[in-house]
Amino acid sequence: MALGFILSLRSDELFGDTSFVGMEHYLQLPRDSRFLHALSNTIIYCGLSLVLILPAALALAHLLRRAPDRLRGPLQFFLLLPGLTPPLVLALLYLLVFNGPHGILNAVMMKPLGLPNADWIRDPRLIKISLAMLQLWRWSGFIALIFQAGLEGVPRAYFDTAKTEGATAWKLFLHVTLPSLKPVTAFVAAFLFLDAFVLFEGAYVLLGNSGGTLDAGLLLVSYSYYTAFTLGNFGSAAAMAFASLPLIMFALWLLLRTAGNTQRGTVFSGKPPRLEAV
Amino acid sequence: MKANTLLRSLLLFAGAALAVPKPLQIWVSSQADLKYYEKMIGVYKQKIDTGFHAEVKAFGFMEMPDKLAIAIKSGINPPDIVQFDEIFFSLYLKGNIPFVDLTDRLAKSPLGTGILKQRMGLFTWKDRIYGVPQSVSSVVLWYRDDIFKELGIMPKDLETWDKFDAVGMKVKTATRGMIALDWSYVGILLRQRGYDFYGADGKPFPDSAIIAQTWQRVADWSKNGIGLLPDRSSIFEPEFFNSYVANNGVLSVMGPDWYGLDMIQNFDQAHKGKWRAMALPTWTDSLSHGNKKTSSFSGQGLVIFKKSRKVENCWKFVEWVNSDIDANVDRFIGGNCFPPYQPAWSDMRLSQPFAYFGNQNLGQLFAELAPTAPFTAQSPLNAVIVNFMREQYFGAVIHNSSTPEQALGGIKEQINLMMGGKKKKP
Numbered sequence: 194m195a196l197g198f199i200l201s202l203r204s205d206e207l208f209g210d211t212s213f214v215g216m217e218h219y220l221q222l223p224r225d226s227r228f229l230h231a232l233s234n235t236i237i238y239c240g241l242s243l244v245l246i247l248p249a250a251l252a253l254a255h256l257l258r259r260a261p262d263r264l265r266g267p268l269q270f271f272l273l274l275p276g277l278t279p280p281l282v283l284a285l286l287y288l289l290v291f292n293g294p295h296g297i298l299n300a301v302m303m304k305p306l307g308l309p310n311a312d313w314i315r316d317p318r319l320i321k322i323s324l325a326m327l328q329l330w331r332w333s334g335f336i337a338l339i340f341q342a343g344l345e346g347v348p349r350a351y352f353d354t355a356k357t358e359g360a361t362a363w364k365l366f367l368h369v370t371l372p373s374l375k376p377v378t379a380f381v382a383a384f385l386f387l388d389a390f391v392l393f394e395g396a397y398v399l400l401g402n403s404g405g406t407l408d409a410g411l412l413l414v415s416y417s418y419y420t421a422f423t424l425g426n427f428g429s430a431a432a433m434a435f436a437s438l439p440l441i442m443f444a445l446w447l448l449l450r451t452a453g454n455t456q457r458g459t460v461f462s463g464k465p466p467r468l469e470a471v
Numbered sequence: 472m473k474a475n476t477l478l479r480s481l482l483l484f485a486g487a488a489l490a491v492p493k494p495l496q497i498w499v500s501s502q503a504d505l506k507y508y509e510k511m512i513g514v515y516k517q518k519i520d521t522g523f524h525a526e527v528k529a530f531g532f533m534e535m536p537d538k539l540a541i542a543i544k545s546g547i548n549p550p551d552i553v554q555f556d557e558i559f560f561s562l563y564l565k566g567n568i569p570f571v572d573l574t575d576r577l578a579k580s581p582l583g584t585g586i587l588k589q590r591m592g593l594f595t596w597k598d599r600i601y602g603v604p605q606s607v608s609s610v611v612l613w614y615r616d617d618i619f620k621e622l623g624i625m626p627k628d629l630e631t632w633d634k635f636d637a638v639g640m641k642v643k644t645a646t647r648g649m650i651a652l653d654w655s656y657v658g659i660l661l662r663q664r665g666y667d668f669y670g671a672d673g674k675p676f677p678d679s680a681i682i683a684q685t686w687q688r689v690a691d692w693s694k695n696g697i698g699l700l701p702d703r704s705s706i707f708e709p710e711f712f713n714s715y716v717a718n719n720g721v722l723s724v725m726g727p728d729w730y731g732l733d734m735i736q737n738f739d740q741a742h743k744g745k746w747r748a749m750a751l752p753t754w755t756d757s758l759s760h761g762n763k764k765t766s767s768f769s770g771q772g773l774v775i776f777k778k779s780r781k782v783e784n785c786w787k788f789v790e791w792v793n794s795d796i797d798a799n800v801d802r803f804i805g806g807n808c809f810p811p812y813q814p815a816w817s818d819m820r821l822s823q824p825f826a827y828f829g830n831q832n833l834g835q836l837f838a839e840l841a842p843t844a845p846f847t848a849q850s851p852l853n854a855v856i857v858n859f860m861r862e863q864y865f866g867a868v869i870h871n872s873s874t875p876e877q878a879l880g881g882i883k884e885q886i887n888l889m890m891g892g893k894k895k896k897p
Contacts, residue, residue: 207562208543208569208777226888288710292702314702315866402533403858406866407873422537423858424889425562427544 201431211428218432228433230408231416232440234321238412239389241325246333246385247378253337254344272334280331284398287327288314291399314399317409324410327395332388336381343377344370375451383448390441393418413437494524495781495788498535498550500771503733505529507805508554511792519791523784525552536562543569543776551779552789555602556771557593561853570601570774571782577603581794587811592847594772596673601774603793606808608727608770609840610659610751612650613735616829617745618722626749632688635752639697642722648699650692651721653706654865657686658857659725659768662845663751665760673850675886679879681758686868686875693869700869705861706730712738725751727768728837729808736806736827744829748836765840767847770808809837816841852886859885 201218203211222228253272260268275283290297291313299310313323351369360368371378393414396404403419404411413433421430497512499505508527516523528550530538536559542549563569577583577600587607594602612629619625622642629635639649661667661682670677692698699721701711706724715721716739724730735746750764773793775785792798799815802808804823815821821834850856864878873881 206566207540209567227885288702292710292714312870315700316870317867317872401862403862405862406870407863419858422540423562423854425540425565427540 197431198435200428201435203428205426205428207425207427214428218429219436221429222433222436227408227411227416228413231404231411231413234404234408234411235390235413238321238324238392239386241321242328242332242389243382243385245325245329246336247382249329249333250336250381251340251374253333254340257337257341258344269338272337274334275331276335278331280392280394281398283331284327284395287330287395287399291323315406317406320400320405320409323399324392324396327399328385328389328392332385336385339377339381340374343374347373379448379451383445386444386448387441390414390437390444492522492524494526495552495779495785496548496550497525497527497552497554498539499527499529499554500532500535500556501733502529503737503805503807504554504771507802507807508792510801510805511798512788514798515788515791518795520784520787523788525788532556546778549776549778551776551781551785553774553776554605554771555774556769557602557604557847557849558769558854558857560594560602560772560774561849561851564596564849564851568596568601569777571777571779571786572599572601573603573775573786574598574600576786576790580790581814582790582812585794585812585814587813587841587844589767589844589846590770590811592849593770594774594849596849596851602772603789604770604772604811605793605802606727606729606770607811607837607841607844608729608767609809609837609844610663610725610727610766610768611731611748611836611840612723612751613726613731613746613748614723615719615721615742615745616747617742618719622722624722626747629749629752631755632752633755636692636695636697639692640695643696645696646718647720647722648692649697649722650699651706651711651715651724652689652693652698652700652869653725654861655706655768656689656725657682657860657865659766660685660688660754662768662847663763663766664754664758665763665845667845667848668856669848669850669852671848673848673852675850675852675856676879676883679876683875683879684758686878690868690875694871700866707734709738717741727770727808728833729770731828732803732806732808732833743827746828747831748828748833750836750840761843761845763843763845765844767844770847803834809834809841811841855886855889856882 202213202215204214205211257265257268257272292299296310296313298313303309303311311319313319347370351373352365355365355369391414392412396410396412396415397418399405400410400415402415402423404415417430417433420426420433497508499508505527512523512525512527535553536556539550539553539555539559540562541547582603586604590604590607591600593604594600614626624638624642628638635649642649658668664681664685666678666681666685668682669675676682689698693700699715701708701715705711706726707730712734724735726734731746731748739746751766753762753764773789775782775789779785793810793812794814796815796818799810799812800818800820802810803821809821810816816834816838821838822832823834824830825833859882864873864881867873868875868878
């Protein structure tokens with residue numbers, strides 16, 4: 194890391210001596226429209242991943258809890274499998290899914306509905322969604338297991354008390370389950386955010402070494418890679434990587450602070466959640 | 472006693488290790504090239520220099536330039552000789568060029584006059600030559616003869632691009648196109664017409680209107696259903712062969728000699744004997760020059776790293792492998808590329824029939840087309856323009872998200888910003 198930081202303070206010559214340029218690469222970043230575009234794409238993509246994966250994982254966790262005992266083990270295994278598969282392998286498999294006329298997604302989703310084939314990895318309107326779907330496939334099962342563990346930790350007494358008070362299933366979910374899961378949710382949100390922020394293999398396999406059509410899928414790591422290996426500007430690329438650190442740290446601080454605040458009044462604080470809303 | 476023995480053994484081992492000369496490192500970017508150069512090293516040792524030691528390492532085509540950049544930037548284990556694509560070579564033209572200037576050596580070598588002049592531009596910058604090209608890269612139309620026969624298409628029906636379009640409109644279906652589309656076609660067709668993406672001075676887009684018009688032709692192929700665009704917009708990916716080619720979805724592909732000899736042969740074993748090659752249809756409009764039946768695309772060559780400790784040994788091998796007739800013939804017969812070294816063209820072995828291509832005499836076709844190949848210039852912007860075309864704008868034009876004029880404007884603006892220019896206000 195130290196060498197990378199030193200690289201970010203040196204000029205961009207690929208061969209021969211470089212000179213000390215100080216913070217010049219960092220100061221250039223706000224003027225680089227592609228960098229700003231990559232940053233906004235990355236934030237949108239991280240948000241999309243969270244919005245898609247968290248509810249899906251929670252739903253899967255509920256289903257797992259209700260599954261018959263003999264099926265639970267195999268279901269957990271299959272849900273865990275994509276999370277254990279190297280992202281490069283998943284992305285290569287996903288090329289089969291996203292393939293235009295011959296792809297699985299078009300065959301099982303678009304064609305039965307009478308819709309035209311979608312160009313999942315070339316249409317700029319669909320590229321970010323395709324990347325988010327790759328993340329959904331990869332992590333929803335893994336996160337579901339974490340949520341399942343979190344749900345198992347909620348004392349039954351809370352649910353029993355709420356039911357006695359006349360709470361419906363939806364109110365139980367809103368006022369007992371969700372508050373109890375806030376620290377777990379904060380943890381998985383931080384995990385998913387970090388993973389989405391540093392996404393590279395999936396984007397590289399699906400879109401190439403930049404961002405696809407009209408930079409629709411250009412992410413920070415992709416742009417940093419492009420700057421280094423297509424433009425040969427290693428100093429600038431290193432500066433981009435280090436410039437992302439404050440953003441990552443702020444996002445993580447925000448998420449963990451939320452978790453810290455909401456630990457009060459949850460199962461993790463040792464006190465029961467407030468039930469008057471029920 | 473035991474310590475003495477151990478010390479003596481260690482010293483012997485160290486001495487032995489130091490005495491063995493470190494082999495020259497040659498980096499290539501395909502398995503076909505790995506086999507070829509390993510064989511050539513053996514032949515060179517036998518024929519020319521028994522003390523020559525070299526090791527060949529093959530990396531992925533897109534990955535090798537990345538590894539090379541890291542090796543050069545860090546100074547850790549760089550190769551001595553690299554078989555480099557001219558597009559990636561352009562990355563190194565903006566500052567201190569890390570490859571040996573071969574201009575004076577080539578002037579004294581048979582390669583200087585023997586290599587096809589049109590190809591020397593690939594590794595030339597500011598009148599200095601840094602590499603020896605290893606292929607003519609004549610672009611032809613590779614076509615499925617079995618489907619042509621089934622549909623009643625004769626090669627003579629495709630003598631011009633207008634005739635090609637007419638036939639394409641007749642034979643297209645929802646799942647089959649006359650030609651597979653690729654981002655490389657814009658440059659190929661442009662060069663066939665007598666133009667290029669940049670001038671001899673390396674400055675981009677000297678003929679924007681022609682470039683836009685040519686690009687529109689390719690876009691129209693997609694719009695009219697004559698052309699099918701593979702996923703990732705590339706005919707160079709294995710997925711293209713596993714899907715569109717396997718399902719008989721395309722009748723033809725435009726590509727250079729090495730595309731058919733290397734890629735089609737290796738990736739489409741299922742259709743052995745069914746592929747053929749023909750000269751490109753010609754342009755008949757008044758803006759196109761030369762009535763060319765071929766064009767050029769990309770091409771690799773050998774460059775020598777400046778910091779190699781054995782530059783002369785490297786040069787001697789590079790000169791030999793590119794000027795030895797047998798080595799040139801082997802490069803073609805081995806399924807690699809048609810050599811640009813003209814004295815090799817008269818060798819009868821280059822005229823033998825290719826079983827994979829239905830016993831077609833490909834050598835004769837390439838030897839006829841090669842002298843008419845367009846001149847290729849180099850530019851520090853080459854890799855950048857190719858990247859913008861391939862990754863961003865080609866698909867956008869095909870998808871109607873952008874017109875060719877807008878795409879060219881976008882590329883120009885990006886290049887301008889890269890050079891430190893200011894973003895234009897809308």
